[in-house]
Amino acid sequence: MIVELGHYALVLALFMALLQASLPLVGAARGHPAWMALADSTALVQFGLVALAFAALIHAYVTSDFSVLNVVQNSHSTKPLLYKVTGVWGNHEGSMVLWVFILTLYGAAVALFGGALPPPLRARVLAVQGMIGAGFLLFILATSNPFIRVVPPPPDGDGLNPLLQDPGLAFHPPFLYLGYVGFSMAFSFAVAALIEGRVDAAWARWVRPWTLAAWCALTIGIAMGSWWSYYVLGWGGWWAWDPVENASFMPWLAGTALLHSAIVVEKRGALKSWTILLAILAFSLSLIGTFLVRSGVLTSVHAFAVDPARGAFILLLLAVAIGGSLTLYAIRAPALKLGGLFAPISREGALVLNNLILATGAATVFLGTLYPLFLEKMTGAAVSVGPPFFKATFVPLMVPMLVLLVFGPLLAWKRGDLLGALGRLKLAFAVSAAAALAAWHFTTGGPIGAVLGIALAAWLAVGTAVEWAERVKLFRAPLGESWRRLRHLPRAAWGMSIAHFGLAVLVAGIAASAWQTERIETVRPGDTVDVAGYAFRFEGTEPVQGPNYSAQRATFTVTREGRTVAVMHPSRRFYPVQRMPITDAAIRTNGFADLYAVITDPGEGGAWVARLYYNPLVPWIWFGAVIMAAGGLVSLSDRRLRVGAPARRGAAVKAPGAAPA
């Protein structure tokens, strides 16, 4: 009964979305306030209905209702409760419902907090959201319905892939989708602006919070996925340039570019049409990312044909959303007025360069990810595009951008002083050179790129600190004056400094991962393996029983210069339902380096193959990502975003305290 209620709620939500997509648009064109106001109520009702459907699906999973096909295929009665819930989005149908749930959540947020937006813009934004919602709801109901029953119900389910039974992966998809779907807001604002034919500073200020929120969530989501692959897959890798990873990385690159170009629109009124294009591209890449992962087309072109209806629907949806918005762009963008002028060497110029490189980066990842598919479809030739390709193309693109990043905030708007900026970066240059020398001195072997990477990280960190110190006139004005400036520094400026500093931390982590020490040995109880000065003594294994698995748990006593630093328990689990073995890594971190142990294959007489690692600075990769997201959140709390955007010139809109965030 609850399942049917959920199913019905989804059908009603589709009609609500169709209503939301049509009437407010007509209302905005003809100036009917009541029709425009319909956007708010339909958005809220649609959210309520999708939430109801989502809750019904979760209920079916929690109560192990095996009369529902989706539950049978992805759950099992012995699964821990957490994974019964997170298993809802561990499969195609359920994850699509999560996607629409988050979409309607954003729509409801506009309806509730969008009081400062002029009614026609709000109506149009919500109408575009309604169109997206209608497309996805139709897709779910027509080809990916999670509420289909099976008769007779089997006694138990097939269970969830053990690799997915992990807290890291449990919350990875919701964050990723918060990011993907968050870009739908930027998209809707862009399409609404194209319909209105007006893009101005106020528009940029309204779009900013949504883009920031989406960017933060996507940053965290990608970092979570990377962390998961680090500790679950068992060889200490944190990024494999896998198509699924690339699918989330492309919208991140486009979104980062959008975040930066929207600043130029807001402050200087330039780059309007480019910013609109980026907003469309960021969401288009999110859509493509969702579908690349969900359709299975990446595994093989032929997997796409497993379900032709689904594949055709996906292509149609992509064509309508991307093709439609780009066509609208082509028609309306030329009419947008050009903004303020600027010299090549200026803050604007730096941000344009940032955008050019990030966009090329996104294009590189896009080409690399889809080229094998494209080539096979065109000529039948099979090629592989893997990590060596991306290391050869993407990294050389990003390094100059990171070097130049430091200059941007030091340059003035309109016309900057490059020599002046260079002079102010003397300290950063000195520290960076010292860091390179220190890295060279204290490490043995390893690629020269790692040393340069450490220098780059120091350059970024000190360059960012220099810019911050200049803003507060540290040591140049009395301390009291600096303190006053510090307190009045806008949150957006703080956010930028924090996020750029996080990037420096991330770069250091990536660079230092090249100095990983690896030992792969067959060990017997009592054996000791030396890894970068740490002695791992294998004490043996013991059987352990988990809730839905049995395991062999090993014990390693790790000593350094005779002192015990850690006792680690990597294990090898066996999940009887899926008949699948899983390695469970043991990681001990001190914030600066990880000790990492895995046992893989058992041998004779209590022997095991052990993979032992010393990973210097690798935890900084995730610290850096978290700091970057924190910077985004601080920027999101900026006063000018909270206190509502200024009224548009001419349009008599008085913000009643409500803000679009």
Added chain:
Amino acid sequence: MRAAPFPSPRPSPASGRGRILALLCLILALLPLPALAVLPSERLADPALEARARALSRELRCLVCRNESIDDSSADLAHDLRVLVRERLKAGDSDAQVLAYLTSRYGDFVLLRPPVQPDTWLLWFGPPALLCLGGVGLAFALRRRRGAAAEPAPLSAEERQRLERLMREEEA
């Protein structure tokens, strides 16, 4: 040498009852399996040769896996290829000869870094071309706009008043 099983590149079309099974296989194939790669027994005694073997392994695709190098993969085929690479190295092949040998057996598909040839020109040169075109386009656009709007007209008295008012507000 054991014959390496070559995967059938085209799975037979799923039909009717097999569809669910095919979907399940697909889902399983989509998930990376835990790596149990590079066993101690495979390792070469000579550390320099072993280091070359590891570097080569990272350039080679495990043909039956989803986008994994043979260095990372636990599949039997990856094991066979790792052993094969080491045998070629022991026989005195250069790195290029090992890659050429594997390409002659398995095609370009085995290389994770696609060769630069006419059908991959777009892949290799597309992004740099985009960067250059974007840069040139930007330079032109900037120059044209600067030329078009040479000197802005001076502020009128009313505008100047308004500017002063705004500046005062900003200060306060």
